[in-house]
Amino acid sequence: MKAPVSFLKQIQRHWVEILVVSLALIATILAVIFVSIPARQKAAYANVSIKGEIVRRIELNQDATYQVDVPHGTMQISVKNGKIAVFSSPCPGQYCVHQGEKEHIGDSLICAHEGVAIYLVGEGETTEITI
């Protein structure tokens, strides 16, 4: 009759298989986590609309300043390091200027006084917004 093989000896014999199965399990868990946690996506471009009409599309991959004619004057919009902001506006409240920089899909910059909305857009769904 064969003597029973000790647990440690079994591990020694099959260590390669144990290692491969463990790595496969860890990789699966990581993959599931990666797919299920949505990262906030950066926008590819911004649509500038005045009273619902898109007047300009601004790419966010190039630093630049843009001038847009709005009902009461000119609005300056700046893009830097993939972020967009209203640099100056003729509106009295300056809320649009104080909103700061935006960079993610679903973000927007609003100037109610001038009827301007700047929407940050990309291919992905909007899973986060600011109101």
Place this chain on the structure above:
Amino acid sequence: MALRMSPRSKSIVSFFLLPLALAGLFSCKGEVHHIEYAYAYGTNWEIHLYEGTKADAEAISDYIRTSSQVLDLDARHCQNGIYALNHQEEIEASPFLIEAIQLGQRIESQSHGAYSISIGALTKAWLENLEQGKILEPTSVASYLEQAQATTVTVQGSKAKKEGSGEIDLGSVGKGLCLDHVKAQLTEKGIRKYLINGGSSSLLIGENSSSDGSTKVHLADAKGRYFNAKNIAVSNSAISRQRYEVDGHVYSHIVDARTGIPELAYDALCLAGNGAGLLDGLSTAYLALGKDYANELENQGIQVAFMKGGEVVYESAGFLS
């Protein structure tokens, strides 16, 4: 050393590698995303559909634009809308106008006098003055209030009748009521994944493809605070978007009908629940009333967050993170 594995080990490894392959496949899945824009009810709208067709998104956008004509105070061409109601004694009213009137009156009845659909002229006068850096004289405010209090609207069947010289303004329920109809259209088409944003003040949030299907809604007036929304309407009344400072006082576009003055104690009020039209009107009324009345909203199943000075000063239990 050659890598040798028993058949059982190979099966175990395959069992775990299969989900890995599927996970890789799902992360590359093609996504549907139709975007349309509209300008209606005095604000910019975004329509995001993550199901359905581009034609569905365009239909929603068209509906938002055309429905706004009924409640547009300056739409002279709309014979069954609010312009006609304000300029004629009795009209054959659009069903949408009748719904808006009845909703507005319902909110009036529960607002302790802070909300009125008859203060259109007072609101207009305030905005005209504030744009020029001036405020209304107390005598003017009193006169407009008296005019509003003497104005009534009655609905009988398809007819609407206004008595009195005040101006009826239903802008505070219009966006939300429009969203109620949009939701009905989306439900009819079987579209569950969407986000309809009316100027960041009235929103309809369906589902999306994230792990729990919810959208994270950040509050601009309370940095760092947010809530997760799914299959819900959200209304956010905030003074920051139309803010005027005169002689050290901060005024907005929301007039407290009790005082006739658009100077409020809070910066913003965010409501989440069912019925976008109801939430739209209630957020205007209760921003004027204040957090002491929050329980009246919570008793209706509405979640509440009052904001002031960049902070949340009142929130319903479990609402915000």
